[in-house]
Amino acid sequence: MKLATSAASTCSSRTRRPASLPEGHTLHRLASELTDTFGGRVVSSSSPQGRFGVGASRLDGRVLERAEAWGKHLLVDFAGLRERVHVHLGIYGSFVVAAADQPVVGQVRWRLATGTATADLRGPTVCELLEPDDADALIDRIGPDPLRADADPDQAWQRISSSRAPIATLLMDQRVMSGVGNVYRAEVLFRHRVDPDLAGHELDRETFAAMWADLMTLMRTGVQTGRIDTVDAEHEPEAMGRDPRVDDHGGEVYVYRRDGQACLVCGATVCTRVHAGRNLFWCPSCQHRR
Template identity: 50%
Template sequence: MPEGHTIHALAGRLNRAYAGKPVRASSPQGRFADSAAQLDGEVLIGAQAAGKHLLVEVDGDRWLHVHLGLIGNFAVTPLADGIRPEDVPVQGEVRLRLASDTHVADLRGPMVCALITAQEAHSVLDRLGPDPLRADADPDEAWARISRSGKTITELLMDQAVIAGVGNVYRCEVLWRHRIDPHRPGRELRQSSWDTIWADLVRLLPLGVAYGQILTLEPQVEEAERRLAAGEEPPVITGRSLGTTFPREFATYKRAGEPCPTCDSRIRTAKVAGRTLYWCGRCQRRR
């Protein structure tokens, strides 16, 4: 489920639930028991996302590093009145449970869950390319790599050292939105095309954070922007639920053989570096 927008939303949820307060930590599954014991009772200073990585600073110069991978889930649930954290049943293999008087957060199936030093946390950040959701992001750093790479733009968009936070859905959809051939080598991409991709991701990803779902069809994107501008509060995402404000619709993703919204040509599919790419062979022809 997670691309960068999911992790940024998660960091916000964790901050609202726990930041500045001591947290109870446990590992019902047991695999993370030692680290949970070290976390237990410490003040959770703040959570931040960098691409698909979650970094939570904890008192005592320690950082909790979580990467959900493809199948992981970190469900933050507010407690109903009178319910204590220990009353919430543990369902499945919960690697880490964070609890307070107000919330329970259960981590399942992560690719990474580790307690690391500040230095190690910085090295995680250093390995990542710019993240369109972060204020400190510099798109020129990504362009420097893209413009001298023989790899295709679709591979480069998935390379977290080039740009952080983009996954398979956003890469397929953003290339379709700008009619860019996914097989075009980075070094043959015009800088104006890159600037357009970056600006679009800066526009799209915050909508994904706000609504808890990937929005890439222009009518949905504009409707989401309109609602946010009008001050509408998106529904709060809790537990394992996903955003359902808008129907789950894409232009290319998982639409192999179906008509392109623009030209009716059939959406094509191919495995690229182990992941399924979707694109319109007509709109996204090399030009």
């Protein structure tokens, strides 16, 4: 498929490129890596930076049972301990698993180590021990996660269908649906030709169900590959005779950070604006409300 001729632009000027929160697939991928590396093993636990010193000492010498993701939150369980470790990476956090005997570099909030591996947590928004009731309350506050088998999409639908807020706002509200970030928000709205300004109660149930199913597929692929790819085969670089996309988030996408460029489907100019404090990307032709 070739690019259509460009249409007149109704876009605003380019916006700044702030750092972005990791999306849900990143946390699920991290949870699997931590469980595969440390699950069932005695670990040493420390806080080289000192800000998680008391909590780290309670975990030292215990068996790590598992790590699991709930949207953008990570919970880690240890044998014989009622509390659960709660980690939220925020914008600047990272949790890197590497070979054993790695020197401490930078401000490491929490380090896990065995004889064969280490995992260093740096710059999280949250790293804390939660009592069971507090952990349950955290889970109850967030919406269903498309990557979890126990998720109930009807909970998200009930909140969306009863709201007058724009769908672009609702998809980023972690109380409505957890794990969906700026990239998946923009891409799933484009893929289903939904106007970002459409009020939640105006979205039909069939479109919502299709969007939920699509997010499940797209985000599972993200867990497997570690990147976000959302374009169909006919719009891949080789199929269209175009250069691969180059961006620090990786992956082939339709509209995210493609403002000012031609839409891969219709050729209109992809637009952007600040919406609720975040950059929103959309195609004014493909996502025009008719």
